[in-house]
Amino acid sequence: MIRKLSKALLFTSLLAGTSLMAEEAHYTKADRIKDMITMAEGMEQIQSGLLYRCKEGQCIIKGAEDIKSVLVHLKKVDPKDFLDAEQQYAHKFAQKRQLMLNMYLNEMLEELKRKDMDAVAHNYGLALRECTSCHMRLRPNK
């Protein structure tokens, strides 16, 4: 019974995913590059904050929030449109990267509240690894 229910749930969520993809089909390469640049700037802001170049970690908060606001796109958009045929299985991989990024950024914000800068720096490093891990896999010719 529970199995059946979870299968039904899975199926509904797959369906929901499909219509979302159709809705987001207008997410172009230009949109993607723009989001990527927003994320790169966000990471720079966080780094500035770690080097105490802004008051009370304000740029860490701004950087993390900016990145989180575009991560939402990564979650919804199927990267199939920019992947080669043999890489299309990477959708799950890409979604995992955005989930992890979101988690590290949230942890970072909590640690900032506690003024635990060592932990913020640690999570910054982990977040950066999520960016590079995706780039190494999905931008192999760079």
Ligand code: HEC
């Ligand atoms: C889900 C995979 C994925 C993740 C996660 C990801 N990127 Fe990207 N990124 C890409 C892809 C794919 C491209 C190439 C886009 C294209 O050419 O269409 C790219 C391109 C870029 C570019 C180059 C934009 C340009 O001008 O060509 C920058 C900068 C960038 N990403 C920054 C980041 C940063 C910073 C992070 C982490 C906070 C990040 N990315 C996380 C997949 C990812």
